[in-house]
Amino acid sequence: MAIITISRGSYSKGKEVAEMVAAKLGYDCISREVLIKASDHFHIPEVKLIRAIHDAPSILERFGHKRQAFVAFIRSELACRVSTDNVVYHGLAGHLLLKGIPHVLKVRIIAQMGDRIITAESKRAGISKEKARTLLLNDDQERRKWTQSLYGVDPWDSSLYDLVIHVHKLQVSDAVELICDAATRDQFKTTDKYKRKMDDFAIACQIKAALVNQFSEVGVTSHFGNVLIFTKSGDRVGQKLKKRVNELDKEIKGINNLEIHFGLPLPPDAV
């Protein structure tokens, strides 16, 4: 019983690894489904969500809140989906979107550029070696910029993951074995405590997603369903926020109590 996120570059065989891990452990393997659900739920075209989570933000976008809102929508859907447990997620930024959840096994699959070019050539008919190389380099660059601008970290930084597996000498089947072995260890098993933490995280993400369009600078925490909403703004937006929060009590399941704290800095564990 675990949650596994597999981060990968394009054509790094990460998808194959994720599917095989899910099949071996009998877990669900999810990736694009999260975006489709978020698109349906929040009425945003899927292509916009893909761009928000894939492409590096432009200079103008860095000052706007649209992208953060889209990321909050995706995170909300992902948190709800993985809270049911037994999931392998190999979509974009899983390890960052689920940051702070202790029993998530975070894996990165890497491959040599040469191997990735060969895979790209075999999977995309008519693409030349040079074009495949340029495509992969651009893709890596976008990922790097995206992660740095939103989370201030480098996706190539190994310390973000529990395991980094280089698929070259190690084969896909070896990587699958290593991940399955790690996933069955005690610290990645879903205990009651971890389940509660995951449920709280899902509640906080849903509330954030519901508020982010109107109140971009809120931070949300939840402990046993007792939700605290933090905002740096003072009473100016107070009435509006209070009204919206009261509506949320009925919309989102699992909330015991809702409190709003005005004029306070956001705590580090806030969503």
Next chain:
Amino acid sequence: MSIIIIASDSYKTGREISEKVAEAAGYDCVDRELLKSVSEKYNVPEAKLIRTLEEPPSFMGLSSKLRNLYLAYIQEVTLSRLLEDNVVCHGLAAHLYVLGVSHALKVRILSDFEKLINETTAQENVAREKAINLIKKRETLKKRWSLASFNVDENEPSGYDLVISLNQIEPGEAVKTVVDTVGYRKFEPMTYSIKCLKDKELAGRVRAALMEKFSDVKVQANGSTVIVETRALKRDKRKKTETIKKLAGEIKDVGLVEVHVFKDIFRQAVESNR
């Protein structure tokens, strides 16, 4: 049987895991004790060898000529030891120069960050924030060291087969993972991978012998053939080639010595301005 090379962001963590892996796999553990042999063989104080492995180049540090020479000595002795097989190697930067040897499993172990902070706080008697800054500073220095010494960033995960973070994974589990992984077929020594390692060892011996006299040499070996690349002025070309051939030819297992001398354009420019 295979070779396991372990690198880590903390010497202590790397050593601890290496010893446990060696015990579990029934291998020998080669660590910085090997520097004693290097020191005796080449008559260099052990302290200087340790500095070579830890300090990036600086004004106050060892000269780059000496650093490269000492690194060549360490490399030579380490590669000879790795030829013996069934070895877990740590603390000698082998992950940066044992390249293209398929039966060498390269693993990077990342320390539990909280544990590392606590250790640094206790050792240095500083506050948490300062300990974090110290750890980050050390990381930057290590990166500078690996780039200056081997032109490789040792933090780059593509230089390893496997990176394990001890933030969530227990040391005992990491040991088991490494021992299980080295059992995979790909890490069995093959005729070609053994030859690769033997070539590297021979090249290492020749380089260590030549570097005392010619600090800019690059050496490759293929069987008993040794290829040496160096730079010289046109007038010194013949003399340098002969000396290299003589010195390299005296080394055990060396058959043919090929010397490629390139124009030393910098020295030429300096001399033409005199």
